[in-house]
Amino acid sequence: MSEQVDIAIVGGGMVGASLVAALRPLRLRIALIEAVPHDSQAQPSFDERTTALSNGSRRILETIGVWQEVAPAATTIRRIHVSDRGRCGFARVDAAELGLPGLGYVLSNRAFGAALWAGMGRDPTLRVYCPATVLGVVPSAGSVALRIADSGGERRIEAGLVVAADGVHSVVREAVGVAIETRDYGQSAIITTVLPQRFHDQVAFERFAESGPLALLPLADGRCTLVLTVSTAEVESIMAMSDADFLAEVQDRFGYRLGRFLKVGRRFAYPLALTQARGLSGARCAIIGNAAQSLHPVAGMGFNLGLRDVASLAELLAERCAVGDSS
Ligand SMILES: Cc1cc2nc3c(=O)[nH]c(=O)nc-3n(C[C@H](O)[C@H](O)[C@H](O)COP(=O)(O)OP(=O)(O)OC[C@H]3O[C@@H](n4cnc5c(N)ncnc54)[C@H](O)[C@@H]3O)c2cc1C
Incomplete structure (x- = not known):
């Protein structure tokens, strides 16, 4: 039945x-x-x-x-900071300037x-x-x-x-x-959390680089979620890096806007495709x-x-x- x-x-x-x-x-x-x-x-x-x-x-x-x-x-995103690696200048969007309580929210x-x-x-x-x-x-x-x-x-x-x-x-x-x-982007997203030296102040960062974009999303406890986009060719070697080497790689791609990255969590990789x-x-x-x-x-x-x-x-x-x- x-x-x-x-x-x-x-x-x-x-x-x-x-x-x-x-x-x-x-x-x-x-x-x-x-x-x-x-x-x-x-x-x-x-x-x-x-x-x-x-x-x-x-x-x-x-x-x-x-x-x-x-x-x-949920953590409120108060500002968004967008930059291009290797170029000066950046774009900044501020919720307060727009009269909004937040530009978005980060939720696990x-x-x-x-x-x-x-x-x-x-x-x-x-x-x-x-x-x-x-x-x-x-x-x-x-x-x-x-x-x-x-x-x-x-x-x-x-x-x-x-x-x-x-x-x-x-x-x-x-x-x-x-x-x-469906279209394969030829990229994977590596997800983890990082603890920066300086407090993120509820700012979300988006940084574009030749190798792919990198995003940092603020979390309540001072850590950030890292979304690191890498090419399919390099994903395996980046996933296999020691924590210290991985942090150095992220530091190189992101720079020192939040000081040094002190700690990194477990990494997960997601192959990316448009469907x-x-x-x-x-x-x-x-x-x-x-x-x-x-x-x-x-x-x-x-x-x-x-x-x-x-x-x-x-x-x-x-x-x-x-x-x-x-x-
Ligand atoms: C790295 C990464 C970061 C992302 N970040 C963001 C973000 O910041 N903001 C945003 O808006 N989106 C983000 N996304 C996209 C977001 O994760 C997806 O859009 C969302 O998960 C889609 O949800 P869904 O329920 O449609 O599908 P799914 O998350 O794939 O869930 C499908 C569900 O169906 C179940 N299922 C599958 N087959 C069967 C079956 N035959 N019978 C019964 N159950 C079945 C699965 O177990 C699963 O629970 C991100 C995606 C990735 C990969």
């Missing part, structure tokens, strides 16, 4: 879990299918990264009742995941399947059938709509026949977040765009609910 729901969301990462929060007031019957528990070391979305959130994202998160939960863990992905998943306990109409993976998706005229595997074996879910929030390698997007275009789905919907399917588009982290826009997908889809569904359309 299959479980009947209004919406099946596949992927409970940054975007899928945000959609659960956004749909909460609609009281729809929702099934969330997520392969990896949010607090697992292997979770690909809620991992060691931090995310730079725009003011627009803050407003969306406020509206869907999530900002209140994550605000204590793990803190975000903990807040989003804690909120799910308040949803009486939500059914969570985790760890569970989607094996197949078959749309028909009146519904879409999902075959999933979890610890209890295989089961079937019948939904009015399936949402593909299962990331770049989306099985749902593929099952409904939406193709993607775009050829459509944002298929038969009884909406495609959101990284399943729809993934881009270079230089602008810190991937999740911010995914959250707009969430807001747009939630608005459309709310309109349908308001006119009593359950098709």
Whole structure:
């Protein structure tokens, strides 16, 4: 026998879990299918990264009742400093000069995941399947059938709509026949934290160099998240460096605006590619977040765009609910 729901969301990462929060007031019957528990070391979305959130994202998160939960863990970006290695001059943007409380916020992905998943306990109409993976998706005229595997074996879910929030390698997007275009950037992003000698003063730094951009995002405890973009050819050797050599490399690329870098955390590397789905919907399917588009982290826009997908889809569904359309 299959479980009947209004919406099946596949992927409970940054975007899928945000959609659960956004749909909460609609009281729809929702099934969330997520392969990896949010607090697992292997979770690909809620991992060691931090995310730079725009003011627009803050407003969306406020509206869907999530900002209140994550605000204590977020660091406000008061200024942004942009420079080009080997050239004089720089650009500086100051929140105070613009009359804003901040230019954006830095939030750890793990803190975000903990807040989003804690909120799910308040949803009486939500059914969570985790760890569970989607094996197949078959749309028909009146519904879409999902075959999933979890610890209890295989089961079937019948939904009015399936949402593909299962990331770049989306099985749902593929099952409904939406193709993607992809371009390898030939670069990887190395993520870690560094402790600078001088306090960052809540300034985010973006520095462009021949080898790729480097970003430093301020964290509450005085450390910074480092996003170092390197070419595919050099990623292996940079990852293999001792901490001292790595800090010297970062110092060389960034300079001494924050004094010397004193400590570095564990490093993680992410190969970078531009991916775009050829459509944002298929038969009884909406495609959101990284399943729809993934881009270079230089602008810190991937999740911010995914959250707009969430807001747009939630608005459309709310309109349908308001006119009593359950098709
Ligand atoms: C180095 C780096 C830094 C970044 N920094 C920023 C930033 O500062 N600001 C910003 O806005 N964006 C940033 N991004 C982009 C951001 O991380 C992504 O846009 C965001 O993670 C997308 O979330 P998602 O939920 O769509 O996909 P994902 O994060 O990929 O999550 C997909 C989820 O689906 C689950 N899943 C996959 N397949 C299945 C299946 N078959 N069945 C069930 N579950 C499944 C996965 O376990 C996962 O939980 C950065 C990206 C990188 C690589």
